[in-house]
Amino acid sequence: GIKRIKSAVEGAHVINMGATAVGTGLNAEPNYIHDVAYELSEVVGEPFYTAENLIDATNNTDVFADISSGLKVTALVLIKMANDFRLMASGPRCGI
Numbered sequence: 001g002i003k004r005i006k007s008a009v010e011g012a013h014v015i016n017m018g019a020t021a022v023g024t025g026l027n028a029e030p031n032y033i034h035d036v037a038y039e040l041s042e043v044v045g046e047p048f049y050t051a052e053n054l055i056d057a058t059n060n061t062d063v064f065a066d067i068s069s070g071l072k073v074t075a076l077v078l079i080k081m082a083n084d085f086r087l088m089a090s091g092p093r094c095g096i
Contacts, residue, residue, distance in 0.1 A: 001074030008066035013048050015040070016057035 017036045029035075037048045051057035 001070060001077050004073060005067065005070035008063065008070050011063045011066060013046060014051045014057065014063070015048050016051045016054050 015037060017033065017040070033050050033054075037050050040048045
């Protein structure tokens with residue numbers, strides 16, 4: 001679960017900011033998107049990179065689905081652990 005979340009969060013560091021509404025970068029300054037990634041990295045303290053395919057990055061939200069699924073899997077594991085602990089702690093007459 002944790003490895004999956006960390007991997008998905010790394011994917012969130014690939015951005016398309018500055019690619020304009022449809023992802024082409026049309027009418028934007030040539031270095032604008034790279035400058036945005038650099039400034040964002042400086043402010044946040046995490047590395048951000050420009051997406052290779054800006055149109056795909058604009059249209060698809062698969063990174064967020066990856067993060068969500070990683071969180072859900074981790075939550076399910078924690079729920080199972082909590083249920084197991086509850087069952088084991090239920091006492092000698094009612095538990096396992």
